Amino acid sequence: MHTFYGYKRQLGLPGVRNWVAVIPSVFCANTVVKRIVQQVEGTVELTHPVGCSQVGLDLELTAKALKGIARHPNFFGVVVVGLGCERFRAQELADSIAATGKPVELIMIQEEGDTQLAISKGVRLAQELVEQAAKQQKEEFPLSELCLGLKCGGTDATSGIAANPALGWVTDQIVAEGGSAMLTEVTELIGAEHVLARRAVTPEVGQKILDTVRKMENKLKIGTAHGDLQNRSALISPGNEDGGVTTVVEKALGGIHKGGTGPITGVLDYGEPLVKHGLYVLDCPGHDGEAVTGLAASGCQVVVFTTGRGTPTGFPGVPVIKITGNTSTFERMKFNLDFNAGEIIDKGLSIAEVGEGLLQTVLETASGVPTKAEIGLHDELFCITRSYGG
Amino acid sequence: MHTALRMDPRDNVAVVLREVRKGEDVLINLETGVVHLTAQSDIPFGHKISVTNLLVSEPIIKYGEEIGNAKIPIQPGEWVHLQNIYCERGREN
Structure with missing residues (x-):
């Protein structure tokens, strides 16, 4: 344990x-x-x-x-x-x-x-x-007392084959030991909702996952009807495409690897705290700031953020661990990135081998070791989501 | 070491693990053993290469799931990206 x-x-x-x-x-x-x-x-x-x-x-x-x-x-x-x-x-x-x-x-x-x-x-x-x-002293807690926020941003093709599967391995470990984790970025689950619904603990939870994604997709359609938002460009960035991610569905299927392979306990509303431990889908848009703010508002003590292209951002008071599956990005952005999962690609290491290392980083971070974003005083991710109707 | 990685046995595309040049021999790990393909164009790191012949509208499978459909016929060894696949989800209507 x-x-x-x-x-x-x-x-x-x-x-x-x-x-x-x-x-x-x-x-x-x-x-x-x-x-x-x-x-x-x-x-x-x-x-x-x-x-x-x-x-x-x-x-x-x-x-x-x-x-x-x-x-x-x-x-x-x-x-x-x-x-x-x-x-x-x-x-x-x-x-x-x-x-x-x-x-x-x-x-x-x-x-x-x-x-x-x-x-x-x-x-x-x-x-x-x-x-x-x-005056308060630290105490030792089992992994069951940890709730991990799962996020990706600046995705490239390495995210889906290295960084997200390594994070998924950690998620499975935490949930198996009675802990919790949250997937969110509902705008970026479009096309992968059926895979998540199959993993729901009950048919009702499965239906709620499908409804949550459909509602978000409809909201985006209303937005694009006014031409103010280009739905497609809002969901997949030029950087994603340059990195080898071609479609929204491909991005979503790569992204959900962060949630591992275990059962999904429930769907949480924006700002709703955990009641029972387990793996959740949190209803919140995929914008980096909005998503990490949603994860923090629902009580995730640590967020792990996978990034193929590389991003420096952080959240005030909540450690955000940056991991990449792209060794070249890791070398270039050493000041900003905490963990390299690229050895899955470069050296053929197994997802479990790299996952073990990432779990250690999560435990060290939870125990007080500052992340690169904390050391660099990054706090850009506090961003409250808005409703424009729909 | 392989040049490209197929994520799931159902996949008809693989991800190249380094930049590939047109005409280059590409090794892919299939369950039946290593397969050799000739790259039909330059393919950037992390992008997709077709493992099979794909007809127009045929689903493109990665991670064992559909990520889109072929816009035009695609030969084995071809670069699979915006120029030859489309996806109905997440598009403006």
């Missing part, structure tokens, strides 16, 4: 980091959040462009994302910063965090007086939370 060292939480899975998150309820509070984080070591900022002038499903998605991120186990505590007149209420966010037993502080700029006063108060509150966080 494999183990890792993390931080116990009152509710749910343990954290693999112990940050104090500073989260604006609305973009108007972004600068105050940045100033607080600049002054307090041990804090992480989660600035974003939404939280006001939103209604209906669009507002609901923002609320789900912010609440999900705020209760993420990698955050010891949270400082919420609101303006005061925004549509998404800061108090609602703070209350949802408090319900998990996590320390939370709330600052409203309009109540404090001005941004200088809000920053000053926020710095003091954040400092107190960081001091509390620093």
Whole structure:
């Protein structure tokens, strides 16, 4: 049995980091959040462009994302910063965090007086939370307490034959030991849904997988009817094509290798946390930022991101491990990539041999070894999904 | 070592594991043993090479599943990409 060292939480899975998150309820509070984080070591900022002038499903998605991120186990505590007149209420966010037993502080700029006063108060509150966080010791946890987010981006043909199968091997290992993993990028499951549905634990879950992909495909068709989005070009990039991936279905069939070969326990809605351990499909679009934000909002403590072409991005407070199946990409982007699965292609190593190495990297990362994206201060992936109707 | 890898026994295309030049001998690992094909064009690293004769509209199989259909007839050893296959899924209507 494999183990890792993390931080116990009152509710749910343990954290693999112990940050104090500073989260604006609305973009108007972004600068105050940045100033607080600049002054307090041990804090992480989660600035974003939404939280006001939103209604209906669009507002609901923002609320789900912010609440999900705020209760993420990698955050010891949270400082919420609101303006005061925004549509998404800061108090609602703070209350949802408090319900998990996590320390939370709330600052409203309009109540404090001005941004200088809000920053000053926020710095003091954040400092107190960081001091509390620093006193918490790590504990050993079985692999069953880990939930891995599965993502690919900048796909080339090596992704489907090396990086994704190696990650799939790790997924199978984690799920076999009672842990969890999530596939998402529903826009990029198009054409592979029947393969996933065959692996569902019940016919109902299988039907839900088919419905989730069909709904996403219909949404894309509505988008393209207006000519604002070119469906095909949104799903498969010129880089994918240059890398040898010709069709959306080919990309999807290569992509689902990340989910291994085991049974699929269920489908999660955007922002929905795990209840039972297992392998899930999370309903979220495939854009790198939106997908990793969805995985984090549903509680994945670590994300593994496969990339044939090479991408440097990271998520604030959640380690994103980059792996490539393309040795030439690995050599060129050493500063950004954590693991090379290319030896499956270059040296004929088996998927299990490379998978063992990747599992070790996942366990080390979960136990505190920083990823290249963390060392390089990458935090581009926090991107809340929007609804444009449909 | 093989020049191309077939992912599943049902596949009618294989992935070249290094850049291949037109006229080059390509080795592919089939269950029945190693097969030699002559590359009909240059094929970039990671791209697909046809293992069989394919008729117009015939399904292209990779990972044991359909990834699209032949737009034009495809000979063994040909590069299989945007110029000779199409896919109905994920396209604007």
